[in-house]
Amino acid sequence: MKVACFISLFLCISSIGAQTDPASQVNAFVGTQLTDKVDGGNTIPGATRPFGMLYWSPDPPDGEFYNYKNLSTRGFSLTHISGPGCGAFGDVPILPMLGLPQQPPPVYPIPYRDTFKHSDEVAQPGYYSVKLGSGITVELAAAERSGIATITYPLSGDAHNLLLDLSRNLTHVQNASIKLNGSRITGSVASGGFCRLNNHYQVYFVAETEETPQSSGTFTELGYGPSHTEASGPRAGGYLRFPSSTKTLHLKVGISFVSVANAEANMEKEIPGWDFNLVRTQARNAWNEALGHAMVTGGTETQRTIFYTALYHALLHPSIFSDTNGDYIGFDDNVHNAKDRIQYANFSGWDIYRSQVQLITMLMPKIASDIAQSLVVDAEQGGGLPRWPVANDETSCMIGDPASIILADIYAFGGHDFDVEAALKAMMRGADDPTTHSRMNLERPGLADYLAKGYVPQSGAIRNSASVTLEYETADFAISRFALALGKPAIANKYFARTTGWHGLFDPQVKYLRARVQDGTFMPDFTTEKTIGFSEGNSAQYTWMIPWDLKDLVSVIGGPDATNSRLDDYFSRYSDWGVNNAPYFFIANEPSFGDPWVYDWTGKPWRTQEVLRKTIGDMFMPTPDGLPGNDDLGETSSWLVFAELGFYPEIPAVGGVAISNPIFPKVTLKLGDRDVQIIAAGAPEKLYVQNVAVDGKPVQNWWLDWNAVRHSNKIDFTMASQPNKNAGATPPSFSPGNDHE
Numbered sequence: 001m002k003v004a005c006f007i008s009l010f011l012c013i014s015s016i017g018a019q020t021d022p023a024s025q026v027n028a029f030v031g032t033q034l035t036d037k038v039d040g041g042n043t044i045p046g047a048t049r050p051f052g053m054l055y056w057s058p059d060p061p062d063g064e065f066y067n068y069k070n071l072s073t074r075g076f077s078l079t080h081i082s083g084p085g086c087g088a089f090g091d092v093p094i095l096p097m098l099g100l101p102q103q104p105p106p107v108y109p110i111p112y113r114d115t116f117k118h119s120d121e122v123a124q125p126g127y128y129s130v131k132l133g134s135g136i137t138v139e140l141a142a143a144e145r146s147g148i149a150t151i152t153y154p155l156s157g158d159a160h161n162l163l164l165d166l167s168r169n170l171t172h173v174q175n176a177s178i179k180l181n182g183s184r185i186t187g188s189v190a191s192g193g194f195c196r197l198n199n200h201y202q203v204y205f206v207a208e209t210e211e212t213p214q215s216s217g218t219f220t221e222l223g224y225g226p227s228h229t230e231a232s233g234p235r236a237g238g239y240l241r242f243p244s245s246t247k248t249l250h251l252k253v254g255i256s257f258v259s260v261a262n263a264e265a266n267m268e269k270e271i272p273g274w275d276f277n278l279v280r281t282q283a284r285n286a287w288n289e290a291l292g293h294a295m296v297t298g299g300t301e302t303q304r305t306i307f308y309t310a311l312y313h314a315l316l317h318p319s320i321f322s323d324t325n326g327d328y329i330g331f332d333d334n335v336h337n338a339k340d341r342i343q344y345a346n347f348s349g350w351d352i353y354r355s356q357v358q359l360i361t362m363l364m365p366k367i368a369s370d371i372a373q374s375l376v377v378d379a380e381q382g383g384g385l386p387r388w389p390v391a392n393d394e395t396s397c398m399i400g401d402p403a404s405i406i407l408a409d410i411y412a413f414g415g416h417d418f419d420v421e422a423a424l425k426a427m428m429r430g431a432d433d434p435t436t437h438s439r440m441n442l443e444r445p446g447l448a449d450y451l452a453k454g455y456v457p458q459s460g461a462i463r464n465s466a467s468v469t470l471e472y473e474t475a476d477f478a479i480s481r482f483a484l485a486l487g488k489p490a491i492a493n494k495y496f497a498r499t500t501g502w503h504g505l506f507d508p509q510v511k512y513l514r515a516r517v518q519d520g521t522f523m524p525d526f527t528t529e530k531t532i533g534f535s536e537g538n539s540a541q542y543t544w545m546i547p548w549d550l551k552d553l554v555s556v557i558g559g560p561d562a563t564n565s566r567l568d569d570y571f572s573r574y575s576d577w578g579v580n581n582a583p584y585f586f587i588a589n590e591p592s593f594g595d596p597w598v599y600d601w602t603g604k605p606w607r608t609q610e611v612l613r614k615t616i617g618d619m620f621m622p623t624p625d626g627l628p629g630n631d632d633l634g635e636t637s638s639w640l641v642f643a644e645l646g647f648y649p650e651i652p653a654v655g656g657v658a659i660s661n662p663i664f665p666k667v668t669l670k671l672g673d674r675d676v677q678i679i680a681a682g683a684p685e686k687l688y689v690q691n692v693a694v695d696g697k698p699v700q701n702w703w704l705d706w707n708a709v710r711h712s713n714k715i716d717f718t719m720a721s722q723p724n725k726n727a728g729a730t731p732p733s734f735s736p737g738n739d740h741e
Helices: 002-020 260-270 276-291 301-314 356-363 365-382 402-412 420-432 447-453 465-485 489-500 547-557 560-570 595-601 605-619 632-645 706-710
Strands: 055-059 075-077 094-098 114-124 127-132 137-142 146-152 160-165 175-181 184-192 200-209 215-220 223-226 230-232 237-242 248-256 294-297 327-329 335-337 656-659 666-671 674-679 688-694 703-705 714-720
Touching: 055 127, 055 137, 094 248, 127 276, 137 276, 146 260, 146 276, 160 248, 175 215, 175 237, 184 237, 184 260, 200 260, 215 230, 248 260, 276 301, 294 301, 301 356, 301 632, 356 365, 356 402, 356 632, 356 666, 365 402, 365 420, 402 420, 402 465, 420 465, 420 489, 447 465, 465 489, 465 547, 547 560, 547 595, 560 595, 560 605, 595 605, 595 656, 605 632, 605 688, 656 706, 674 706, 703 706
Parallel strands: 674 714
Antiparallel strands: 055 075, 075 094, 094 160, 114 127, 127 137, 137 146, 146 248, 160 237, 175 184, 175 230, 184 200, 200 248, 215 223, 215 237, 294 666, 327 335, 656 703, 666 674, 688 714
């Protein structure tokens, strides 16, 4: 009995600690390891704030990402994004060194690096530290656009140097400049080439030490320039040298995408002094405030770590892009001022429209509204809504028209503080005019055929046409719901009518979606494994991607029994990046994210609950290899947050969530300025949901209306060890002329 009481007390104390300091539950190394099966979560362990512009983290000597298996670094750069499929940013790497490399730093292969051990490495929200093999210890703490470091050198006869090799980042440096002025260094880096595409950006920086250097110099690939104060070109860099008696070096940095002057102003406003511990504490507090929007009680320590790490990753992006004075560089390459809001950048559009922006909006509607307005002005300045913007340029990465869906998602979940009329205008322009461009890239390639035929045909220009068609239909559905919410039924009906084109891709002989060619015939030699016509997936995975009209999808497949049989086979195995043509559940990639909840529409909601609990247990761990695929700027992590809360925004642009089973017996969600409790007594041991009630009123259809949730006090899940097979009504479904709400 005493042992049991002690264990109970320990769990209680541990749970209280999680509530008062949820940042302590985050493992920032989750997703940082590349594995044989996937290219890793591609997450970044360094120091940053929620949605921070500055993301200060170590980079590998080779490769596009920090990799937990690689125990060496070429420096700590100031800009990153977490979880993309391609490297990005990594600008202004700073490496403290003993001495300097004999060869100029920009030459290849890289003539310098330092090593470390994970036992000497710490990563926490807002803070990162490591002891390098040289004996140098680096500690980093982040503000939003600036950071501070404490660098401790070992006793050594070698000069204590600070190296800035601007020639290296995680893509390709096109140009750089550096200027040395005593203890202050300023400059810029021009780069781009995300996923080997044609985007461009320029970032400006300032770095300043509290200690006065003994000497300094610049370099290019041709050699060092001792005592030189300026250098430029794609292989430029510089260094500060301090006496060997300098034990501790204090360093501050600031960045801006507008100017050096703004980078200096950002640093001076955010970190006016040299108090490292103050900045570290402020960063921790900022993260606790953000993570405190979801306070969990119960569960195991491992489960809480998995949950809070996912929530942490989901709140890293989009990135703050405007400076402390409101300035930002627009899609027209001119300087604008955001005034009373923040401009955001870096949208993994194809990914985050599915659940990440809904999560942000639920918890932080003002931030979500600013995110929406950022896309609106991007469209006004760049000609059309961007698809995958990095900084102030469109990369054209991935497919579809995700910004339209993001805008409608944000509005549906309560983010209303943006220019909705301008948003609708931009959405309609991209949906109706095949010539609409975001910067140099078409917003909707293949739109003319889509408007004429109801589908995008397979061609040499568009080789994933079935996926493109589904994405355009999803965007048109989002436009229709947004217009309807704004009281514009005629506009809503126009775009709603476009959402039936998927029927033309559905082959009634095989009962799967297939790509069509120009003359309307299906692509030949069909099998569910083939990926031709689909983007990062196959027909078995994409056939479920009709989230707005699942009732009709179930019907054309052959009804609930036939659909359940297919779903059971589909979830019997996982597909992965090594064999991504296998016709099974592909949790590593976004088109499959909503699939477990399809059972809510087939009369077997308990199967949703079984699949989710198994998937979470199999594929998500509090370890460096604990993500099933790229985190995609927080999208995969947001999926996990929703799955563990017990519901998911299955239908884009609709304010509601499909019900599943919570992991924790109690979660208090802070929805803007209102607290809502999710109670699931008996979880996680009890797997199955018997029924759900909102403020005591039973829910009949395995669907929670968001307006009801955000004005409620409590959502009660009655949990049991056996499934409730009296399924009840199905959630809403939408088909022109036949809404099933």
